[in-house]
Amino acid sequence: MVKSAVKVFVRFRPSGIPPDGVEVLPDGKSVIVEVRKKESSGVVNNNRERLSFKFDGIIQNTSQEAVFTECAEDVVSRVLNGYNGTIFAYGQTGSGKTYTMVGENMIFHLRGIIPRSLHYVFREIDLRTDREVIVRVSYLEIYGEVLCDLLSDDPASGENLAIVEQAGVTKVKGLTKRIARSEEEALTYFFEGEANRSVGPHILNETSSRSHCIFTIHLECKLNDHPSEKVTVSKLNLVDLAGSERVKKTMTSGDMLKEAMTINKSLTFLEQAVNALSKGHSHVSFRQTKLTAVLKDALGGNCRTVMIACAWTETPYLEETMTTLKFAQRVRALTTYAVVNEKSDPATMIRRYERQIADLKQELAMRDTLTGRGRIPYDDPTDVERHELGNKIRAYLNGEANVDIVPIETLKQIKECFRQFREAHVLLLADLKKEVAERRASVTETEGLSGSPTEGGQAAGEESGGESLVGEVDPDPKLGIDVGQAPANARPSQPDGSADPLHPSSGDDNQTSAAENKDDRDSAAWxxxxxxxxxxxxxxxxxxxxxxxxxxxxxxxxxxxxxxxxxxxxxxxxxxxxxxxxxxxxxxxxxxxxxxxxxxxxxxxxxxxxxxxxxxxxxxxxxxxxxxxxxxxxxxxxxxxxxxxxxxxxxxxxxxxxxxxxxxxxxxxxxxxEQPGQEDASSPxxxxxxxxxxxxxxxxxxxxxxxxxDPEMAVFEAAKKLMSRNMRRGGLSSSYQNEKMRFGARTRYH
Missing domain, CATH: 1.10.287 (Helix Hairpins)
Structure with a gap:
């Protein structure tokens, strides 16, 4: 068991305005935030104006590759060694959480932690020749308090999802886990899940996440050179949390306002759970919301956790930045206990047991040979051997032979003898019962106790034969309502002056030609x-x-x-x-x-x-x-x-x-x-x-x-093309949209 504190990094969003109130110290791990007192607070105001925070690293004006190397590479490498890992981004809406975890518009150089983690995992698998690794991926979305499976082809799969806890491990029952045999296949699943996420625009962010999303990489590893029934299993949770919102700044309304309230509620419960863990409370309520239930292992269980707090440096958002930094400081006080996760492989155990059985049989055969007992069969008896043993037992029971005729050389022979005795006993009981029944029947006939059956039932049946019985088919059933077929010329005519939408008019051809001639003249001059x-x-x-x-x-x-x-x-x-x-x-x-x-x-x-x-x-x-x-x-x-x-x-x-x-x-x-009177042909x-x-x-x-x-970029581009082709075919996205339509509270914004 490895005891480790949760690592916390702070990433400030780049801004064209110099930071006024946020100062990063030269050590690269400390930040000072200066909040000016408001005049509306009155004369007596004891709030601190300068607050100092210390984290594991401060990131600003840094590339995506450097962010992955500093924040995520250590966790991903430990996942390959059998430890569970979690990386999640937290912050205000529009502060860069999705950019950090996912990237920007599927551009190769701007890809985020999730696609870079997939590349790192498959590259290490290729380089580790002594083990066999099976990779599975899953993508879970928490929209409000509804669990959605972003990789499922079944529209109704979200209704079967449930968060369960087995042996101290939190799992989502019914979640789809796709096997990824290559980096390209894993990226394709990730892109398909991204296309199905719930996003919406507001003032601070045009593509704001309206749900919490958890992309999980499941690994199952076993050694090739040393066969063992132990298999190492681990998982890496990559979490993109929805951002906290202040409605007066985002100016949201309607459905987006309801979504913002739900997001803030779930983040509030997350903060309460973190506060309880940091203070060492004996009971922490993780079941208040689906988000805290899913992140239970990451906040204090068997996991190595890294948090990336995304924040603004601009003055209008200093209050939100202060809130994010305070939450990040509390998370940094948490401690996790990570262990290598191992389980038994049934196939390997069966092979080991078969080897042990073969060895024991050889030892028995060697012992029998050395003691002069000859070759004694230790396998299960065949049908012929069972028949011969049955004949010997019946001869012994009938008194035709003594007990020496029954073989008792092995334990299996003894068990077979007991089975044969039981069968003989069952047959004897059956014969006795049959003989007793025959004697009773003969006594009844002799005494004349048998009588003819009454015919009342038949008469009663004939009396009601003329009536219709329940369940009979109506001879003239209604087969349905006839529906007429509209004639071919039943389409309503277009209103006067309107054009056929399939054949638009070309009334602006003259204007188009004039514009093209002007462009040609400008192009020639240029x-x-x-x-x-x-x-x-x-x-x-x-x-x-x-x-x-x-x-x-x-x-x-x-x-x-x-x-x-x-x-x-x-x-x-x-x-x-x-x-x-x-x-x-x-x-x-x-x-x-x-x-x-x-x-x-x-x-x-x-x-x-x-x-x-x-x-x-x-x-x-x-x-x-x-x-x-x-x-x-x-x-x-x-x-x-x-x-x-x-x-x-x-x-x-x-x-x-x-x-x-x-x-x-x-x-x-x-x-x-030299020629002041002439104008130059070229413009100044x-x-x-x-x-x-x-x-x-x-x-x-x-x-x-x-x-x-670049071979890395080739894989990335191939996965994007495959995802686009699947989307055009209307595969996973259409089914997922049908699932979302079943929940009236959910809305997808484009």
């Missing part, structure tokens, strides 16, 4: 000016000394950038080839293992021993995974070098653009001074930035092209 500037740019780079120097520097940078990109592409191709080889070899190895297990018998101990071919395949697989990890590390190093070269190229390009603008304006001024406001040919490739486009060859 192309002429562009061609003239291209000529001047060429002269500047060839004949002007400064231009020649800047152009040569830029060319050298671009050559280095191209060589570095080519090197990265070759290594990526090598890594991808290694990944394909790993997948093919793993399939072959799995098939080989399955064939070995299918061919084993209960008496053979060699079933758990691998042959030379399987050993060589496992050895080659391990070498390929080591090569894959080395190539992956080289790619990360080359990416950093490529980014540096891209920045240098962008700086050289910018220097060339600035130098050309200066030289070009100087030439135009000289021409105007034109410059090189309007020329798309001189506006060379920016740093962002260089990185974007490089990342198109």
């Amino acid at each position: 192309e002429t000016e562009t061609a003239r500037k291209n000529v001047f740019l060429t002269q500047y780079k060839k004949h002007v000394p400064d231009g020649k120097t800047l152009d040569e520097t830029l060319k050298n940078c671009l050559v280095k950038l191209r060589e570095k990109r080519h090197a990265i592409k070759e290594i990526i191709n090598s890594v991808n080839q290694s990944k394909r080889s790993i997948d093919e070899l793993r399939e072959s190895l799995d098939a080989k293992r399955e064939e070995r297990l299918n061919n084993r018998t209960p008496r053979t101990v060699e079933a758990e021993m691998i042959d030379e071919e399987e050993f060589e395949m496992a050895k080659k697989l391990k070498a390929l995974k080591v090569s894959y990890r080395q190539g992956f590390n080289v790619i990360k190093t080359l990416r950093a070098e490529l980014q540096t070269l891209a920045e240098e190229a962008a700086e050289c390009r910018n220097n060339l653009v600035v130098g050309f603008n200066t030289w070009y304006e100087a030439q135009r001024s000289a021409v105007k001074s 406001e034109d410059n090189i930035h309007g020329d798309p040919s001189s506006n060379l490739l920016p740093e962002q486009l260089v990185l974007q092209r490089m990342n198109h060859d």
Whole structure:
């Protein structure tokens, strides 16, 4: 058991306004919030103006990758070792919780903790050759107090969900758990669940979450080289809480107002549970709301927990920021007790028991041989042996043989003898009962006690034969109401002056043509000016000394950038080839293992021993995974070098653009001074930035092209395309929307 405190990180949302009232200290873990006293509070006001908070880390102006590395990577790695983990984001609405957990608009570089955790899990699974891991994912939404399964195809599945506690572990009964065999498949499930979430717009956030969502990764791991009945099971809960709202600032109304009240209520109960845990109360009520019931393990049970408190730094939201920081400080006082979760694998236990039985049988056979007893069968008797034993027992019961004829060499033979005795006893009782019944019948006939049956029942039956009985079919039933069929020309005609919606009119063709002619003239003038500037740019780079120097520097940078990109592409191709080889070899190895297990018998101990071919395949697989990890590390190093070269190229390009603008304006001024009476054909406001040919490739486009060859990004994009294809087919989303329509209180906003 590992005792650990809940880690708390604070992430401030970037703002264009300098923070007034929030100060982050140089240690990177402390923050001071200054709240000015309100004049409406009166003269006597003892509220503190400066409050100091200390956490495990303060995050501001940091990339998504750095957030995952600092906050989530340690928890995810421990989940792979058998510990449960929970990462949840808390804060005011619009403070960046969903951006931290999910990301921004499914963009690869801005993906959040959930997709990065999936990538980390599957990458580590590929690199750990000594174990077999099964990954399952689930996605739970808590809308108000209603549990919704975001990955279920059954519209009515939400009615069967229930929070239960078994052996001190909280589970959601009936929740769908999809098996994910690859990162792409897991991301597809995640994207489908995201498409079904409840969101709505208000003043502070256009896509505000209207529910609490919990994405869970379930892992089941067992070793390959050391067969054991122990299997390590763990789960990682990634929680995106809905934000607390102050209605006077969000200006919500109607259904969204009801949702805001429900969200604030559930967060209030969560805060009460945290307060009770931090003060050490003997009883903590987790059943007040569904949210606290689901998070029971994360707040004080078998789990390693990390909280990310998202807050604003702007003055209008200092009160909400203060509330978030106070709650985060109370959460930091909580303690969890994490243990490695193990369970028994039934299949492995059966194989172990079969080996033990085979060993015991061999020991018995060896003992019988050494004692001179001959070969004694210890297996279950066959039908022929049972028949022979039955004949011997009947001969003994009839007095035709003595007791020595009954074999009593093994325990199974003794049990079979008792069974045969019981069968003989049952048959004897049956014969006695039959004989007694026959004697009684003969005595009754002799005394003349038998009589003829009365015919009253028959008469009564004939008397009522003419009436209709209950349940008879009506000879002229009503089969239904006839419904007429409308004629083909029954569609109502369009009102006067209205157009057919399938055939809109084209009355604005003249205006469209005029606009297109004007655009063509503007485009021709722009192309002429562009061609003239291209000529001047060429002269500047060839004949002007400064231009020649800047152009040569830029060319050298671009050559280095191209060589570095080519090197990265070759290594990526090598890594991808290694990944394909790993997948093919793993399939072959799995098939080989399955064939070995299918061919084993209960008496053979060699079933758990691998042959030379399987050993060589496992050895080659391990070498390929080591090569894959080395190539992956080289790619990360080359990416950093490529980014540096891209920045240098962008700086050289910018220097060339600035130098050309200066030289070009100087030439135009000289021409105007020599010919003051003539107007220049070019407009004074034109410059090189309007020329798309001189506006060379920016740093962002260089990185974007490089990342198109990135295998991580390829998986991410493939999962998005697969999710979009499933959505177009109307699969999971339509069924989930039907489920939501069954609950009138729920509303989906787009």
